[in-house]
Amino acid sequence: MTAPPPPAPCFAVRELSKRFGPVLANQSISLDIHTGRIHALLGENGAGKSTLMSMLAGRARPDSGTILHHGRPVVFASPAQAIALGVGMVYQxxxxxxxxxxxxxxxxxxxxxxxxxxxxxxxTLGQRYGLDVPPEARVADLSMGQRQRAEILKLLARDARLLILDEPTAVLTPGESEQLFGILKALAAEDRAIIVITHKLEEVLAHADEISVLxxxxxxxxxxxxxxVTNRGELARLMVGREVVLSVEAEARAPRPPLGEEVLRLEQACGNGFAGLSLHLHRGEILAAVGVAxxxxxxxxxxxxxxxxxxxxxxxxAGTSMxxxxxxxxxxxxxxxxxxRHHVGSVGNMTITENYMLTRDHEFIRPAPLLRWLGSLDRRAATAAAAQAIARHQIAAPAPETLAGSLSGGNLQKLILGRELDRHxxxxxxxxxxxxxxxxxxxxxxHALLQARAEAGILLVTGxxxxxxxLADRVxxxxxxxxxxxxxxxxxxxxGLHRIGLLMAGAAA
Ligand SMILES: Nc1ncnc2c1ncn2[C@@H]1O[C@H](COP(=O)(O)OP(=O)(O)O)[C@@H](O)[C@H]1O
Ligand SMILES: [Mg+2]
Known part of the structure; x- marks a missing residue:
């Protein structure tokens, strides 16, 4: 018996590579995209999913490799050129x-x-595809789900044949996600190709026609x-890699500091997006909070x-309840x-010194002789402290006067983390x-986080x-x-990894 020949892909990439400085974000990737299908692109944070798709959408240029449209090589110098060939992307x-x-x-x-x-x-498009958005509403007043539908409408208004959605469900409630996949199915049924970037195993298994993993x-x-896919754990393992647990840094394996006193406890905490959370954290440990976004x-x-x-x-x-x-x-x-770290953790057009003082300015207030609250900022002390911090946290920066906005991501993060750690x-x-x-x-x-355990309990929220x-002692x-x-x-x-993968997908293990 011969298997039916595979359908010809509408788009394909061949040996696409892209480097950002030291990071090889995409290494020689070859992938076929078919019309009529929802293709899920799965991978953890930093796997290279967005990079790959922004090359396909003309927003980034590959260093090498080819993009094929119905077998013909194409070069996208801009998103407009990709759009002209029917590629539209909803960015994260x-x-x-x-x-x-x-x-x-x-x-x-x-x-x-x-x-x-x-x-x-x-x-008209809204009714046809169930993309319900009020046309006269200001975008600022819309929910995330509605904004996303407006983005999809934008693509459909130009009759996109390949729709790429970058983590569309990250900002949606479960109900909205279901609804979105319903819409995407209808679009695929019209002979469009859909690529959905996600790291949610459950929705991939429920809705995708094919899966690729980066x-x-x-x-x-x-x-x-x-x-x-008979075993979700296998898929999780593909995403995360078998080497994960084996590659634990020697430092993290070294004897952990003894567990100290309890520093944080939550009992039945509720808020926007979570309910009934209880947890405790002790000095000397790192508790990781993981989950899909x-x-x-x-x-x-x-x-x-x-x-x-x-x-x-x-x-x-630290023992005080409220x-x-x-x-x-x-x-x-x-x-x-x-x-x-660019907008909340720091202010780009302020110097390192000023950023260093952001969360600790009271330490550098010199009291005025009579009116204590009319104190003035001790600039010299602040600059000296910032200079010490630059050395202590090995921040590659010429001087305390350097603007935070000119630091690389790594050095900016060292500055922010260092600033917070220096507050003990x-x-x-x-x-x-x-x-x-x-x-x-x-x-x-x-390294800094592992060191900091000696003094603090650390809650590490990570994807x-x-x-x-x-790093973590408990997850x-x-x-x-x-x-x-x-x-x-x-x-x-x-x-542990297997079990965590299952739990993240909502399966009680
Ligand atoms: N514009 C950029 N400049 C520098 N590094 C980047 C840039 N875009 C992505 N990267 C790096 O490339 C890698 C892949 O990133 P990305 O494609 O965003 O991953 P994903 O979408 O799977 O989370 C990461 O290490 C990321 O830091
Ligand atoms: Mg991404």
Whole structure:
């Protein structure tokens, strides 16, 4: 018997490579895309998914390799050229103009239409595909789900034949995600090709027609049919790699400091996106909060950083309990390294010194002789402290006067983490601390976190399982706003990873 010949791909990439400085983001990747199918591109943070897709969408130029459109090589010098061939991408950071209405945004991309015609198009396309968005609403007033639908409408307004969505469900509720996949199925049924980037195993298995897996810039599997996946754990392992647990840094394996007193406790904490969370953290340990994006772990970190409010529960910091609703992170006890190091963690057009003082300015206030609160900033002391910090944390920067915005990602992160560690917190909350960093900078951050355990309890919110498994003593797995389980990593080898992968996918192991 002969198998039916495989359908010819509408788009294909051949040996595509892309390097960012020291990081080989894509290594010789070859992949076929077929019309009529939802192709899931799976991989953990930093695997190279967005890079690969932005080359296909004309936003990034490959260093080498070829993109084929119906077998013919094409070169995209800009997104416009990709769009002309029917490739549209919804980026992770949505690209709508927030102060414009949906119809105005659409008109920007269809200059042949006036706003009124664009509004009509929003309605017709919306009805046809179940993409319900009010055309006259300002984007700023829309939910994330609605904004995303507006982005998809933008692509459909130009009749995109290949729609690429970068982690579209990361910002959606489970109900909205289901709805989105329904829409994508309808689009695929019209002979369009769909690529969905995600790291949610469950939705991949439920909705994709085929699966490809990227790991550290390499394509480790492609053409997997969900029906052939008998074991979710296998898929998780493909994503994360067998070497994960074996590559634990020697330092992390070295004897851990003795567990100290409890520094943080949550009881039945609720907030926007999570409910009934209970956990405890002791000095001397790293507790990792992992989960696919949007399962509550980021919102918990935001509450602990004081950026969002808890709605119920009890928080205890270093022995002092308070109703979670009233919680404000006590400055002397808690510190936070936020995920967005450029906008939340630092101010780019301020100097290193000024950034170093951001969370610790009170230490550099020189009291005025009569009115204590009219103190002035002791600039010289601040500059000296910043210079010491540059040396201590090995930040590659010419001087304390250097603008933070000119630092590389790794050095900026060292500055932010160093600043927070120098405050000697009892509780340190760090979010995605090595995202986007090269290996050397990531190592420096890991080293600093392992050292910091001696003084603090660390809550590490990370999408990088390798990081969690390498550093943490315990791993709390988040799924749909709840902690599925807390897995202790001591004496665990491969099993821990397997179990965490299952829990992340929502399967009770
Ligand atoms: N514009 C960029 N500049 C420097 N490094 C980048 C850039 N874009 C991506 N990278 C790096 O390339 C690697 C792959 O990133 P990315 O494609 O965003 O991964 P994913 O989408 O799978 O999370 C990461 O190490 C990331 O830090
Ligand atoms: Mg990405």
């Amino acid at each position: 950071r949505l690209m709508l103009v927030a102060s414009f209405t949906v119809a105005e945004n659409l008109a920007l991309h269809r200059p042949d239409l006036c706003v009124r015609q664009a509004a009509t198009l929003v309605q 790991r550290r810039g390499r394509l480790v599997a492609t053409g997997i049919a969900p029906a052939d 949007g399962n509550g772990q980021e919102r918990l970190a935001a509450c602990l950083a004081g950026l969002e409010r808890f709605s119920a529960g009890i928080v205890t910091v 109703p979670a609703r009233d919680f404000q992170p006590p400055r002397r006890l808690m510190a936070c390294v936020p995920e967005d 917190p009892r509780v340190l909350v760090v979010e995605q601390p090595t995202q986007g960093l090269d290996v050397r900078a990531a190592r420096a951050v890991w 990088d399982l390798k990081e969690a498994l390498s 709390a797995v988040f799924f749909r706003g709840q902690i599925m389980d807390v897995v202790s990593l001591q004496h665990q080898e491969g099993d």
